[in-house]
Amino acid sequence: MDPVQQMMIERACEQLSLAYAYHLDFGNFDALAKLFADDAVLHVGRMHYRNLDEIRTGVRQRYQQQVTRHVCTNLMVDVIDETRAVGVTYVTIYRHQYAGPEPSGEIAIRGPSFVGHYEDEFVLDRLGWRFASRRLNLRFRRGQTSETERTKNR
Numbered sequence: 001m002d003p004v005q006q007m008m009i010e011r012a013c014e015q016l017s018l019a020y021a022y023h024l025d026f027g028n029f030d031a032l033a034k035l036f037a038d039d040a041v042l043h044v045g046r047m048h049y050r051n052l053d054e055i056r057t058g059v060r061q062r063y064q065q066q067v068t069r070h071v072c073t074n075l076m077v078d079v080i081d082e083t084r085a086v087g088v089t090y091v092t093i094y095r096h097q098y099a100g101p102e103p104s105g106e107i108a109i110r111g112p113s114f115v116g117h118y119e120d121e122f123v124l125d126r127l128g129w130r131f132a133s134r135r136l137n138l139r140f141r142r143g144q145t146s147e148t149e150r151t152k153n154r
Contacts, residue, residue: 001079001081001082005082006079009077009079009082009085009124009129010077010079010085012122012128012129013077013085013087013120013122013129014075014077014087016035016120016122016129016130016131017072017075017087017089017118017120018072018075019031019032019035020032020035020070020131020134021070021071021072021091023035024059024063024068024070025068025069025070027063029056029059029060029063030056032055032056032059033052033053033055033056033059034052034127034130035130035131036052036055036130036131036132036134037123037125037130037131037132038051038052038125039051039132040052040055040130040131040132040133040134041132041133041134042055042058042059042131042133042134042135043133043134043135043136044059044062044136045136045138047062065097065098065099066095066096066097066098067095067096067098067102067103067107068093068094068095068096069093069094070091070092070093071091071092071093071094072089072090072091073089073090073091073092074088074089074090074117075087075088075089075090076088076089077122082124083123083124084121084122084123084124084132085121085122085129086119086120086121086122087119087120087122088117088118088119088120089117089118089120090115090116090117091114091115091116091117091118091136092112092114092115093112093113093114093115093116094109094112094113095113095114096109110142111142112140112142113141113142114138114140114141114142115138115139115140116136116137116138116139116140117136117137117139118134118135118136118137119133119134119135119137120133120134120135121133121134
């Protein structure tokens with residue numbers, strides 16, 4: 001494979017990761033589902049969605065009553081061949097859950113809710129490059145500090 005073709009594949013896969021965050025944060029769930037191949041799998045927390053309909057409806061239900069922003073960095077794509085690639089994207093997730101109408105304006109928060117990474121498999125199909133699989137792996141979670149950690153940090 002020539003270097004230009006490899007760079008084009010890398011760029012297409014990187015754009016999928018960024019488009020996923022954008023559509024998820026702005027509630028464009030139909031557009032988000034179109035980023036996935038017909039038989040794709042999405043693993044988010046304990047939820048596993050196994051096709052486009054499950055992805056669309058599952059993500060829509062999961063993200064009701066919350067405002068999120070996914071900050072994606074450290075995108076790495078390894079091209080396997082002309083139709084397959086794998087990658088990792090670091091993600092910092094800011095989340096605010098609410099009841100009632102969606103809040104407007106700025107929302108006060110105390111830092112990110114989660115930090116982790118996505119493990120991706122990409123495939124080239126009749127519609128272009130899409131996710132074959134996406135798995136969210138969380139490493140850090142905002143929460144209470146344990147007594148041991150409080151003592152060590154004094």
